[in-house]
Amino acid sequence: MLHSVVPYVMCVVLFAIGLYAIAVKKNLIKVIVGAIIIDNAVNLFLVLVGYRTPLRGPAIAPIVTPEIEKSRRAVQELLSNAVDPLPQALVLTSIVIGLSVSALMVVMALRLHQKYGTFDLTQITKLKG
Amino acid sequence: MEHLLPLLVLIPLGAAFLIPMANLIGGRRGTRASEVIALLAVAALVAVSLATFAYGPAPAVWIGGYRGASELLGVTGGAASAELAGPGGTSVRGVLVEQVVAESAAARAGLRVGDVITAWAARKPDQEPAAERESQPLHSINQLRRENAALEPGGQLVLQVVREGKAMQLVVTGGKSVTGIAMFSDGLTRLLVVMISVVSFAAVLFSLSYMRPYTKLYLYYSPLMLMIAGMNGVVVSGDLFNIYVFLEVAAMASYALVGFGVEAEELEASFKYLVLSAVASGFILLGIGIVYSLRGTLNLAQIADFTRFAAPNDALWLAVGFFIAGFGLKAAMVPFHAWLPDAHPSAPAPVSAMLSGLLIKTSGVYVLARLTFNVLGVSTAVAYVLMTMGVLSMLVGVFLAVGQWDFKRMLAYSSISQVGYVMLALGVGAEVLARQEAVTQRWSALAFLAIFAGLFHLINHAAFKSLLFLASGSVVYRTGTRDLRELGGMGQKMPWTSFFARIGALSISGIPPFNAFFSKLLIVIAVVWSGHWILGAVTVFVSFLTLLTFTKAQRYLIEGEVPARFADIKESPLPMQLAMGILAAACVLLGVLVPFHMGTLIAPAAQALFGQIQGYAAAVFGG
Numbered sequence: 079m080l081h082s083v084v085p086y087v088m089c090v091v092l093f094a095i096g097l098y099a100i101a102v103k104k105n106l107i108k109v110i111v112g113a114i115i116i117d118n119a120v121n122l123f124l125v126l127v128g129y130r131t132p133l134r135g136p137a138i139a140p141i142v143t144p145e146i147e148k149s150r151r152a153v154q155e156l157l158s159n160a161v162d163p164l165p166q167a168l169v170l171t172s173i174v175i176g177l178s179v180s181a182l183m184v185v186m187a188l189r190l191h192q193k194y195g196t197f198d199l200t201q202i203t204k205l206k207g
Numbered sequence: 208m209e210h211l212l213p214l215l216v217l218i219p220l221g222a223a224f225l226i227p228m229a230n231l232i233g234g235r236r237g238t239r240a241s242e243v244i245a246l247l248a249v250a251a252l253v254a255v256s257l258a259t260f261a262y263g264p265a266p267a268v269w270i271g272g273y274r275g276a277s278e279l280l281g282v283t284g285g286a287a288s289a290e291l292a293g294p295g296g297t298s299v300r301g302v303l304v305e306q307v308v309a310e311s312a313a314a315r316a317g318l319r320v321g322d323v324i325t326a327w328a329a330r331k332p333d334q335e336p337a338a339e340r341e342s343q344p345l346h347s348i349n350q351l352r353r354e355n356a357a358l359e360p361g362g363q364l365v366l367q368v369v370r371e372g373k374a375m376q377l378v379v380t381g382g383k384s385v386t387g388i389a390m391f392s393d394g395l396t397r398l399l400v401v402m403i404s405v406v407s408f409a410a411v412l413f414s415l416s417y418m419r420p421y422t423k424l425y426l427y428y429s430p431l432m433l434m435i436a437g438m439n440g441v442v443v444s445g446d447l448f449n450i451y452v453f454l455e456v457a458a459m460a461s462y463a464l465v466g467f468g469v470e471a472e473e474l475e476a477s478f479k480y481l482v483l484s485a486v487a488s489g490f491i492l493l494g495i496g497i498v499y500s501l502r503g504t505l506n507l508a509q510i511a512d513f514t515r516f517a518a519p520n521d522a523l524w525l526a527v528g529f530f531i532a533g534f535g536l537k538a539a540m541v542p543f544h545a546w547l548p549d550a551h552p553s554a555p556a557p558v559s560a561m562l563s564g565l566l567i568k569t570s571g572v573y574v575l576a577r578l579t580f581n582v583l584g585v586s587t588a589v590a591y592v593l594m595t596m597g598v599l600s601m602l603v604g605v606f607l608a609v610g611q612w613d614f615k616r617m618l619a620y621s622s623i624s625q626v627g628y629v630m631l632a633l634g635v636g637a638e639v640l641a642r643q644e645a646v647t648q649r650w651s652a653l654a655f656l657a658i659f660a661g662l663f664h665l666i667n668h669a670a671f672k673s674l675l676f677l678a679s680g681s682v683v684y685r686t687g688t689r690d691l692r693e694l695g696g697m698g699q700k701m702p703w704t705s706f707f708a709r710i711g712a713l714s715i716s717g718i719p720p721f722n723a724f725f726s727k728l729l730i731v732i733a734v735v736w737s738g739h740w741i742l743g744a745v746t747v748f749v750s751f752l753t754l755l756t757f758t759k760a761q762r763y764l765i766e767g768e769v770p771a772r773f774a775d776i777k778e779s780p781l782p783m784q785l786a787m788g789i790l791a792a793a794c795v796l797l798g799v800l801v802p803f804h805m806g807t808l809i810a811p812a813a814q815a816l817f818g819q820i821q822g823y824a825a826a827v828f829g830g
Contacts, residue, residue, distance in 0.1 A: 093489070100482060113482055116489040123493060127500040133300070133344050157343050165499065168448055172492060175455045179485055182462055186478045193471040204472045205549050 085126050092119035106187045106197040113183060117176040121169050128165030133158040140166070212268050212390045214255050215400060215439040216453075222248035223432035230425040238424045242415055245428040249411045252404040252435065259397050260807070267445060267508075267827045269387035299369055301325035302345050312355070316379040319370065326367040329354060330378075342367055349503035352513075355379070389445035389506055391827050394811025398662065399442045399573055401808075402669045405793065406564045407435050410557040413677050413786035416779070417556060417684055427467055427555075434460035434561065438569040445827055447495050447505040454491070454537070454570050458484050461566055464558045465550050476546075476553035483536060483546045490533035497526035498583075507582050508827035511820040514584045523583070530578055531592055538571020540630060541599035544623050548607070551622065552615035552689075556680020557786075559615060563622040564673035568665055572626060576633050580658075580816040581823035585637040593634030598745055600627030605752040614679045614689045614760065618672065621715065621756060624749060625668045631746070632661030632730045633816075635737050640819065651817075653736050659805075659813040660729030666809070667722040667797055671714035674790035678708035681779040681787065682764065691760065696769030701778050705765045707787040712757040714794045717750050722797035 096119060099112025129137065138156070140163035146152040187197065194202050225244050230237035259265070301323040307314050318324075326342035342365070345351060355364060364379040392400070411431070418424055437457025444450050462484070466477030495505070501522055502510045532543070539547035547567070551559050579589055604624030611617035636657035639650055681704040682697060683689050698705040714721040717728075727750055735743035778784075797804065818826070 093493070096489075097486070100486060106478070109482055113485045116486060120489050120492045120496070124496045127496050130346050130350075133346070154343075164505075165496070168495075168499075171448070171452060175452070175459075175488075178459060179455075179481070179488075182459065183478070183481055183485075186462075186466065186474060186481060189466075189469060190471075190474050190478060193474060202475050205475055205553075 086123070089119050089123045089126065092122065095119075104199045106190065106199060106202075109199070110180065110183045110187060114176070114180050117172075117180070121172055121176070124165045124169045124172065128162035130161050135159055137161050210268075211255050211259055211262075212265070212392055212443050213270075215252065215259075215443055216436050218248050218251050218255065219432040219436035219439065223429045223436060226425045226429045226432065241425045241428045245411050245432060246415070248432060249404065249408040249435070252439075253408050256397070256400045256404040259392060259400060264394075264811075264826075265392050267389045267391040269389055299323060299325050300344070301369065302348055302351075304348075312379050316366075316377045318366070318368070318377055318379070321370070323369040324351070324366050325369060327351060327354065328365045330363040330365055349500075352503045388449055389508065389827060390443045391445035391508075392443055393815040393823075393826055394813075395573070395577070395662070395815040396442045398666060398808060398812040399569060400439060402666050403435065403438050403442070403565055403569065405789070406561060406669055406673045409673065409677065409786040409789045410561050412782050412789070413560070413680065414555075414557045415782040417680055417783060421467070421555075427464070430460040430463045431558070431561075433457075434464065434566070438565055441569050442573060445507045447498065447507060447510070450574060451488070451491060451495060454574070455488060457566060457570055458488070458537075461558075461562060465554045465562070467555055467558070468553075473553040476549035480546045480550035483543075487533045487536035487543075490529045490536070494526040494529035494533060497522055497529070501526075507577070508824045511582045511584075511824045514582065515820055515824070527583060527589060530575065530583075531589070531596075534571050534575040534578075535596060536571075538567050538575065538626060538630075539600075539623055540571070540596040540627070541603050541623070542596070544600065544603070547623060548616055548619045551619040552613065556615075556676055556683060559618075559680070560673035560676035563619065563676060564669040567622065567626060568629075568669065572629055572633075572665065576816060579633075579637055580640075580819055582820065584820050585641045587638060587641045590634050590638035590641055593630055593637060594739075594742070595634075597627045597629070597631030597634055598742060600624060600630060601749045602627075602745065605749050605756065609752055609756045609759070612691050614682070614691055614694075614764065615676070617691075617756065617760060618675050618679060621753065622668075622672055624753065625664070625672065625715070628727065628730055628746070628749075629661045629665045629668070631742065632657050632664065632733060635734055635739065635742075636661065636816070639737050640817075653733060655813055655817050656729060657733035657737065658816050659809060660726055660733050662812045662816075663805075663809050664723065664726035664730060667714070667726050667794075670790055670793040670797060671711045671721075671723060674707060674711040674787060674794060675715065677783070677787050677790065678704055678711060681783050682708075684779050684783070685776045686773055691763035693770060694764050694773075695767035696765075696773075698765040700769055700773060700776050703784050704779055704787065707784075707791045709761060709765060710791045710794055712761050714798070716754040716757050720795070720798055722794050725798060725801050 093116055096112045096114075096116035099115065100109050103109055103112065132138070134155070136159065138159045138161075140156070140160040142156065146156055190202060191197060196202070222244050226241040229240035229244060233240045304318060304320055304322045304324065307318050307320055324345050327345050328342045351364070366377045366379060368375050368377050411428075414427070414431070418427055421427065434457050437453045437455075437460060440453030441450055441457065444453060462477055462481045465480055466473050498510060499505055501520060502513045504510060504513075536543040551562050554562060575593075579585060579593070601624050604620050604622070604627060608617050608620035608624060611620060636654045639654040639657060642650065679689055681701065682694065685701065686694060688694065697708075710721070714723050717724045727746070731743055731746050734746055815822070815826070
């Protein structure tokens, strides 16, 4: 029981660390790192959701190759041991989205540094609250 | 007709790719080419969205799968397979059935509570019973649901079951469902699509003049098109993960557009918006993950089908909480509103119009309403959360708006307040539907009225807030300032802009012949009728403060003396006038023609939410 809960708890802890970084840290780069940690915590969660306890032997990746399709035994093994493929597809998409968001954040941070000469959020306050 | 739905996403997406290409090839004439492509794309969108109306209800479009009548398996049980008591004191590996829904496919097959399903096999419709493929071990009930959903029409599931120590075989018939990604258009989607295309058309028309002083315009029009594609994608997709992807497409384009001017303030606002929106996306994806783990599908209609039968689940509440936080952030509802008053005014005026008029509604209010009413089911707790967020947003937004001297900032705060109205009305509708007595005609009529009023205010806000943002842009274009204390006498210098701004201001204040009068009146009636007297009083009070805010705006913008340095300014160019004219006409017509348009425009949208989960699932699966 315990070993199946621990990864989820770690996920939540990771998410909380990311939220903490965004809420508390005053450095732009640390805020960006916080956002990336949140992103990865969610990706990890999705991968965990897709995990199924294998019936025989170790869990395997849900990849269907022509060789597997030919062999009846391989299909059997895939069905009983493969993890759920759908969350993995979601995670791939989510990673790509996360990558572009973090790239945009880094570019914004660079531009902000050009304008303000600092990464300190307490000094980047030209807008009134 | 159903072929029109992908066009809503493909047209702006194509334009977003064509615009940089045209710039690459066209060289000097590239800017003009981007403008022409953008304008053609939004004009085509207006045509397509009107065509969806002309055709009326349409079946869902399935990409990569077939559609058929859905039928629930009707069984819940242990999440994963475990060692359970088997025949003759031995133990077997299988999944324990914990609940069987009456009259479901599982009940017809004879499955009972306490049965242990050890293995399954799928049988094709034309196969001999003996020729089925070998039984597979069963991992979880969710797997069985997925297999049931993947069956062809007329296919069967053969289950190996252990009941009270005896092994037996049961045959489940009639699992008919879907495997593809759905695009679906009901009344609500059509309403939002028309709203998006008309406001986008006005915004692009306005940009033709407004954006001229900027350089590298293809970097402006391309994200603008991408944002439209994202918003259209959110409203037409019937799949939870697709909604997330399109949400991100629209959001990513909007980050770039907010920071388009690359001045210090704009970058600061954009970064703030970017970080908070990224957190919101994290919450939303977490919620989606939980819903998938519970329901085993991402199709909204199938989730709705499961919701109808499955017992309430603690983890589902967690997902609902994440959704409220995520979409609340996207819609800038009050505990989560900090980014909006920075981000919306910092963008160029046509983008502000689209962000305030469209983006917070499609990626916040629409998805939240769809999930609450049509997918996860209404409940008193969620309804109260929506109502609380709505009332807080109304109050906080209007209190902060009334003191502002920056015109665009005032408009942004007022957006929070006006979207609060929508949220309150939808919350009241959900609260009444969740009551036990909602079955009687009187109460269901009240719920319908509340939803109707909320959606009516939603499109009204799109019309008048976009109009006001464009008017502010028109003033900024000529004077270079948006500080109300420095402005004045625009009634003499810019008569048309002032005229349109006055229509917008009168609309948002709820003056009778204009649109918001009717929607605010209906909201107040619905809130009071449902028994929330205090909330009704608050609604009227906020309406009064809104009137005060926009009286102040008119006093300092339109009336008064013309400052000396603006003595020789001219009226803004024709495309800006046209764009404002379209939206002003929308404000007037939505108000004056209430008896004529409500039957075709808003009532079907309200009906879509009012139908709740049964109505939505039935509409998507076509019967």
